[in-house]
Amino acid sequence: MGWSRWLKSTNSSRRLGYYATFCWARGNNRLNRGNQHSTIILKISSIKWLHRRYQDLLIPTTPRLSLLLQGIKRLSAPKHKKQPITTQFLRLLHRTLDLSRPRHRLLWGSILIGYFFMLRRSEYLMVDHTRHFYCLKTSNAFFSDKDGKQAKEARATSVTIGLEGAKNDQYGRGAWRTMHASGDNLICPLRGLYHIKRARKELHIQSNPHLCGSLSSQTVSKALKQTARRAGVPASAYATHSIRIGGATALVAGGADRLSVKLLGRWASDCFEEYPRLSAKASTGLSRRMVNRRESSPRRAK
Numbered sequence: 327m328g329w330s331r332w333l334k335s336t337n338s339s340r341r342l343g344y345y346a347t348f349c350w351a352r353g354n355n356r357l358n359r360g361n362q363h364s365t366i367i368l369k370i371s372s373i374k375w376l377h378r379r380y381q382d383l384l385i386p387t388t389p390r391l392s393l394l395l396q397g398i399k400r401l402s403a404p405k406h407k408k409q410p411i412t413t414q415f416l417r418l419l420h421r422t423l424d425l426s427r428p429r430h431r432l433l434w435g436s437i438l439i440g441y442f443f444m445l446r447r448s449e450y451l452m453v454d455h456t457r458h459f460y461c462l463k464t465s466n467a468f469f470s471d472k473d474g475k476q477a478k479e480a481r482a483t484s485v486t487i488g489l490e491g492a493k494n495d496q497y498g499r500g501a502w503r504t505m506h507a508s509g510d511n512l513i514c515p516l517r518g519l520y521h522i523k524r525a526r527k528e529l530h531i532q533s534n535p536h537l538c539g540s541l542s543s544q545t546v547s548k549a550l551k552q553t554a555r556r557a558g559v560p561a562s563a564y565a566t567h568s569i570r571i572g573g574a575t576a577l578v579a580g581g582a583d584r585l586s587v588k589l590l591g592r593w594a595s596d597c598f599e600e601y602p603r604l605s606a607k608a609s610t611g612l613s614r615r616m617v618n619r620r621e622s623s624p625r626r627a628k
Contacts, residue, residue, distance in 0.1 A: 332381055333373075339388040342370055346391075350398045363399040409563040410572035411550065416441070416513055419553040425521070432525035433549060436538045437569060438518025439467075439487070440546075442505045444573040444591040447543040447566040449489055455542075460491030460500075462537045464526075467519060474504040483507055485515040492592055501592050 333341055348354065349361045349369060361369070377383040419437070423430040439462075440450055447453055450462040466489070469482030476486070484506040491500055508514040526532050531539045543566045550568060551561035570591070577587050587593075 333377060333383070333385060335383065335385070338385045339391045342373070342385070343391055343394050345373075346370060346394060346398060350401070362405075363395070363402040364405070366398060367395070406563070408565050408567045408571065409559070410575040411441070411564065411568045412572060413510075413513055413576070415553060415557065415572075418557055419549065420512060422553060422556065428525045428528035431521045432529065432539060432541055433546065435518045435521030435523075435525060436541055437546060437549075438513065438515060439485075439522065439537075440566075440569045441513075441573045441576075442485075442508075442515040442518065443487060443503055444570045446492065446570060447546070449492060450538050451541055451543040451546060451566065452536075452538075453543045457536060458491075460489055462487060462489060463535055464537045465535070466490070467522075467537050469516065469519065470504060472506070474502070479520065482516060485519045489592070503590060503592075505590075 346366050349366045350363075351360055353359045353361045355361075374385045377385055416437070420434065423434055425431045425434060436450060439445065440447075445462070448458045449460060452461075467485070467487045468476045469479045470484045470486040471477040471481070472483050474484065474486050477483075484504050486502060486504040488502045489500055505515040507516050511517075522537060526534070526539060529539065534540070546569075547565045550564045550566070554561040554564045574587055574591055577590070
């Protein structure tokens, strides 16, 4: 019929506009549910990349298309961001677990490691029955001393992990991170690794190369949602991402500088600044500073 799936420089803006409108209205899915602005942007970016890769065609974003996408963004529903977990949330979760059961012990230890090292779910859990190549290996997690050198558990003062990559690590540089003992008998990275190692032994999965074994992101998310219901908060606001942003929020509330948060969480950009939530404890004394600050007295004219 003479129809081509490839765009041309003369009609690319108009056809992309039609496609964006269709995605917003119908979504191009089985449910006929319209896509949000962020999803449409990803789809258009994929189309542009495909043309640049296979047709050597650079599709520009015209003012007309930009205006259309701005309108879609305004009409799209606002994003519902996940809420960070807190230490109180972790203690409530701990009370619901039976650590005499190996799988509960594995779950608890994995959440602690994910919390203190601000791990993405793909970096330590099984996602949709698959693992990424950079998923945390057993050989890359160990007890260490104050300098990050491997040490026996009895003499350890920290935990060190090594990640072979990440979804934002395009060059596969990897990263090593060390977190020291928190001083808390319950919520501590050393306790987290201890529980994982003991659970692995009790479950007879010591030969599994991945630290958290077959623990899935769905299992972790389900445990968080159940705890949220017990706390009387919306379960939909909590998922595996809550662990990562919970660690970042705790660091900010504890007075850590932004560079430390960025490096520990392995963020390539400053997008992490959108994740932390200002807790009530972190705002203590701010109103006093606003009212009781010293004002400079006006100078008299000579």
